[in-house]
Amino acid sequence: MEQQNININVAKREKDNKDLRVKVEARDLDLWYSDNHALRNINMDIYEKKITSFIGASGCGKSTFLRCLNRMNDLISDVTIKGKISVDGHNIYAPGVDEVAVRKKIGMVFQQPNPFPKSIYENVAYAPLMHDIVKKGSDCDELVENSLKGAGLWEEVKDKLKEPGTALSGGQQQRLCIARTIAVKPDIILMDEPTSALDPISTQTIESLMLSLKEQFTIIVVTHNMQQATRVADYTAFFHLGEIIEYNETEQIFINPQVSKTEQYITGQFG
Amino acid sequence: MEKNDDYFYIPQLKKRNRNGKIFKWVCASALISALFFLFIFLFDMVRQGYPAFTQAYIETEVTFNEDLKSNPYSAFDSDSFSIISRAWMRGLPRMMDEDPSLKGTEQKIWALANAEVDQYIKGHPHKLRDREQKIVDRMLEEGSIESKFNVIFFLTGDSKIPENAGFYSAIIGSLLTLLVTMTIAVPIGIMTAIYLEEFAPDNKFTQFIEININNLAAIPSILFGLLGLAIFIIFFGVPRSSPLVGGMTLALMSLPIIIVSSKAALKSVPATIRQAGFGLGLTRWQIVRDHVLPLSLPGMLTGSIIALAQAIGETAPLIIVGMIAFVPDAATNILEPATVMPAQIYTWSGMPERMYIEKTAAGILVLLTILLSMNGVAIYLRKKFHTKW
Amino acid sequence: MSNELLYLLFFGGLFPLMFIAYIIGKNKAISLTNKNIKMHSQPSQYGWFVSLYTGLPIITITVVGVFLYLFDIHLLPPFMLISFALSLGAVSLVFLNKAINKDTKARNLVEGFIEGLLLLATFVSILTTFGILISILFEAIEFFRRESFFNFIFGTTWNPDTAFLEGAGRGGEEVASAKFGAVPIFAGTFYITGIAMLVAVPIGVFTAIFMSEYASETLRDRIKPILEILAGIPTVVYGFFAAITVAPLLVDFFASLGLKASYESALGAGIVMGIMIVPIIASLSDDVINAVPKNVKQGSLALGMNKAETIRFVVLPSAMPGIIAATLLGVSRALGETMIVVMAASLRPNLTMNPLEDMTTVTVKIVEVLVGDQAFDSSLTLSAFALGLVLFVITLVINIVSIYTIRKFHKKYKISNL
Structure with missing residues (x-):
């Protein structure tokens, strides 16, 4: 039974891509919110420098699982987590691992753009300075510039770095949040419905940004929008009631789903 | 497969987390110091105040005759005279009037000791002379001096004779004042809140009123006293020192607090209930009367109790409207001069005799007990009727 | 009839x-x-x-x-x-x-x-504000017709003793004229307020941070009522505590350091007043810190910041307008506080920088003047209203600045329970 589960959960590797490497491994992961069994026996391999998307109806556990990957669930009391998640073979839930250090390695972008009530410059420079990645001065300026360029925001804000980040438009704010995330130089970027609060044009910008970011980062994105998954994701996992029903190359999931539940969802019969 | 090394490593993380811990402790110590103060304060008040709840009595022989009636002091020898309360002696003729069978008899009764004897027995600083101390010591051995529960404190009003001073008239005065405050402030406050929350259009004038109310809540209380003096007493001719003028002044003071909390209570009723009412073709007033008001009443009640508790403890404006007059007898209506609990506390705290200090602290204990029970009721109501929408 | x-x-x-x-x-x-x-x-x-x-x-x-x-x-x-x-x-x-x-x-x-009836009730609160203003204004104007406004605001000598002789019709050449220079009184008021804020702001703000960021739900539920008790203690009680317990403690303490402190020192009154204001600042700051959106905090945590760093870099700057407004309300409260200073500070106007000396405040003077049996039209009595006017104007300005700040803050975070 369990063996079978793993077979379903772990996506088939692309046949023509020999150098595909596993970045994140989830094994036998279970999660409870007090008595509510929110994630059931999750087993999953996520590949390096690819975009993996999680889809499913609301309440299916996709965001919860995403938050497990950088231990954001630690903030909620009453959460019990069993099982293992490793990054490059290092268990992030191992005793002695500081969740703060985990989050430095695994950044996150949220549904609502949430810039800090500080200047654009400080928004980006804050974390690298704290983590001692750079010292104050020209190194830091360079990092801020590169990060903003990486997020495709530099041209728009280079003359107003001192202005508050909250004064930018929604789409710009979200790119600022991406810039401050990549400034920390994480390995993995988690995105929790990053475009659901944005207009279509900003969404398009963010999506093309995601495609360019996968050159350097492993990206995991939760989305409500199935079209978005087909546009950006290399792999897609379909969650239902706390379980992974199907996980495969995005094309396979949408063209040739193996499980009838998946088909029902992508054809809009529920969700 | 699993490796335990420095994969998740950030330079200086240890130091940063240590700083974080220090920060947490700074925050905790702020809270602890506030709680510590409260503890010290309550402890100090109880320590100072509890002796006032007992008072020394001396067993003494009294011959009830006509002499006693005309000059009660003459019935006592100089030794007794120096240790028995004069206020008690003056009460003897009345005792005789009330119980004619006493006449012509000789009775052993417990007489109220004077303040110095009381303080001496309690081990506080006192002004007894050596000779008197010896008498008291001897009587203590004989068991003819006893500390008994201090009924006088709860049954009499203020007095210039410390052992005869009580809190009763202040309690009654506070009660009358509170009655006036409540009758004026609660209905007006709730009506204002209903208007602002349910009827008022969102325009500059409404905003002005709201800012005015918030400002009123933060205006120094003593300025309300000036209003009471200039407008209520001098212009309208309300009697000075009366619970009426005090209550009216305090009503204006508690009004903004009641309005703000009532508004919050109305606001917490979800808009869907109003929409449902409009959907049924009810008018705005009918919705408010039948649906919104019953739901927000517990919240309004809680806010009103808290505001009134604050009013009971208020002193400054009442001093200005003359409620610190020396009032030995409890007021019987809202137009007579009266004093209130905090004003009595203030008056006693300024008295030179040592005994008034413990009376002050005892008065504070009574006042705090009343306030705490009011707040307790408010908190209980809030918990009980708390609805999550 | x-x-x-x-x-x-x-x-x-x-x-x-x-x-x-x-x-x-x-x-x-x-x-x-x-x-x-x-x-x-x-x-x-x-x-x-x-x-x-x-x-x-x-x-x-x-x-x-x-x-x-x-x-x-x-x-x-x-x-x-x-x-x-x-x-x-x-x-x-x-x-x-x-x-x-x-x-x-x-x-x-x-x-x-x-x-219409409800609207009428609403007017009571407006009438109250105007009532206060009117009851102070006329007497204050009368005062300034008699005494120089300039001297009142800038004079450093407050010596009104002869005013009551004038009031009794015995003012003459042999009596030195009364002096109403209110600077020492204002200085004392601000000095004691300053001491109070030095106590109240750190304790209040840090308590608020602890309550909203660190304390568990149950601890919060237990501590909140206790802080409400602290807020509910009448000021006359604080005043008694300041005069009977705190003042002698301070005198003894400074005597052991070889310093002479007055029993009516500004320090004693200021400390106790500060403690009185702690719950005001704590509960308002607690509200605004709680109003800082969760997702901004999470943004910082997701960058690998620990909790304290997040609070300092993200939470406090967001809540700062609210905290400033709370502090301003505290200042306004301290300036107008009466009973603590009446009981624990002195009657003597004293222009000094030494917190161990005695000082007086505006409210003390108002009470002193209006409690005594004064002729209502003497300059001394009227001076209470002039002091009251200054107090009214200062607290009005502070309150309005503070109220606007809080309203803006709440609008920004879409919460509206001031």
């Missing part, structure tokens, strides 16, 4: 008349309905309509009349006034009863009446 009889006449006329009006109005509506006329409102609403609009002219005329008496304008003797009001009510009852037909919008008229 005695007052009791007048009350009897007024209420004895008003209530029966309104009751009769209710019955008549309702019956008229019922009888119309029985004739198969479709009425706009319910019969009882017609009853209320007639009743309320019968009472309205009676009460209005009586109230206006009473006010005119207070201004010494006697248009009618009291008995005539009330009789006139009552008969007018009766006339309007008859008129209204005749006027009822199927198009009378009784419900709207009754609800209009109620809304």
Whole structure:
């Protein structure tokens, strides 16, 4: 039974891509919110420098699982987590691992753009300075510039770095949040419905940004929008009631789903 | 497969987390110091105040005759005279009037000791002379001096004779004042809140009123006293020192607090209930009367109790409207001069005799007990009727 | 005619008349309905309509009349006034009863009446503000007509003792003229307020941070009522504590350091006042810190910041306007605090920077002046109102700045329970 589960959960590797490497491994992961069994026996391999998307109806556990990957669930009391998640073979839930250090390695972008009530410059420079990645001065300026360029925001804000980040438009704010995330130089970027609060044009910008970011980062994105998954994701996992029903190359999931539940969802019969 | 090394490593993380811990402790110590103060304060008040709840009595022989009636002091020898309360002696003729069978008899009764004897027995600083101390010591051995529960404190009003001073008239005065405050402030406050929350259009004038109310809540209380003096007493001719003028002044003071909390209570009723009412073709007033008001009443009640508790403890404006007059007898209506609990506390705290200090602290204990029970009721109501929408 | 009889006449006329009006109005509506006329409102609403609009002219005329008496304008003797009001009510009852037909919008008229009543209640709070202003302003103006405004604001000597001699008609050349230089009084007020804020702001803000960021839900539920107790302690009690317990402690403490402290030192009054203000600042700051959106905090945590760093870099800057507003309200409260300083600070205006010396405040002076048996028109008595005016203006400005800041903060975070 369990063996079978793993077979379903772990996506088939692309046949023509020999150098595909596993970045994140989830094994036998279970999660409870007090008595509510929110994630059931999750087993999953996520590949390096690819975009993996999680889809499913609301309440299916996709965001919860995403938050497990950088231990954001630690903030909620009453959460019990069993099982293992490793990054490059290092268990992030191992005793002695500081969740703060985990989050430095695994950044996150949220549904609502949430810039800090500080200047654009400080928004980006804050974390690298704290983590001692750079010292104050020209190194830091360079990092801020590169990060903003990486997020495709530099041209728009280079003359107003001192202005508050909250004064930018929604789409710009979200790119600022991406810039401050990549400034920390994480390995993995988690995105929790990053475009659901944005207009279509900003969404398009963010999506093309995601495609360019996968050159350097492993990206995991939760989305409500199935079209978005087909546009950006290399792999897609379909969650239902706390379980992974199907996980495969995005094309396979949408063209040739193996499980009838998946088909029902992508054809809009529920969700 | 699993490796335990420095994969998740950030330079200086240890130091940063240590700083974080220090920060947490700074925050905790702020809270602890506030709680510590409260503890010290309550402890100090109880320590100072509890002796006032007992008072020394001396067993003494009294011959009830006509002499006693005309000059009660003459019935006592100089030794007794120096240790028995004069206020008690003056009460003897009345005792005789009330119980004619006493006449012509000789009775052993417990007489109220004077303040110095009381303080001496309690081990506080006192002004007894050596000779008197010896008498008291001897009587203590004989068991003819006893500390008994201090009924006088709860049954009499203020007095210039410390052992005869009580809190009763202040309690009654506070009660009358509170009655006036409540009758004026609660209905007006709730009506204002209903208007602002349910009827008022969102325009500059409404905003002005709201800012005015918030400002009123933060205006120094003593300025309300000036209003009471200039407008209520001098212009309208309300009697000075009366619970009426005090209550009216305090009503204006508690009004903004009641309005703000009532508004919050109305606001917490979800808009869907109003929409449902409009959907049924009810008018705005009918919705408010039948649906919104019953739901927000517990919240309004809680806010009103808290505001009134604050009013009971208020002193400054009442001093200005003359409620610190020396009032030995409890007021019987809202137009007579009266004093209130905090004003009595203030008056006693300024008295030179040592005994008034413990009376002050005892008065504070009574006042705090009343306030705490009011707040307790408010908190209980809030918990009980708390609805999550 | 005695007052009791007048009350009897007024209420004895008003209530029966309104009751009769209710019955008549309702019956008229019922009888119309029985004739198969479709009425706009319910019969009882017609009853209320007639009743309320019968009472309205009676009460209005009586109230206006009473006010005119207070201004010494006697248009009618009291008995005539009330009789006139009552008969007018009766006339309007008859008129209204005749006027009822199927198009009378009784419900709207009754609800209009109620809304008017609510609006009237709202005016009480505005009248209070103006009442305070007026009661201070006239006396203060009178004061400044007698004494120099310039000297009041900039003079450093407060020596009004001779003013009461002048008031008693004994002012003469041999008596030095009174001096009303209020600078030492203002200085003392601000100094003690400053000490209070040094105590209150750190304790209050850090307590708020602990409560909203670190304390568990259960701990919070237990501590909140305790802080409410602290907020509910009457100031006269704080004053007693400051005078009887804190002052001797401070004197002993500084004596052991070889310093001489007054029993009425600014420090003692300031510390206790600070503790009084802690719950005000703590609970307001707690509100604003709680209002900082969760997702901004999570943004910082997701970058690998620990909790304390997140609080310092993200939470506090977001909450800062609210914290400043809370502090301002605390300042306003401290400036106007009366009982603590009356009991624990001194009466002597003293211009000094030494916190161990005694000082006085505006509120102490107001109480001192108004409690004594002063002639109401002496300069000394009037000086209390001048001090009161200054206090009013300063606290008004602080309050309004603070209220605007909080309102802006709440608008920004879409919360609206100030």
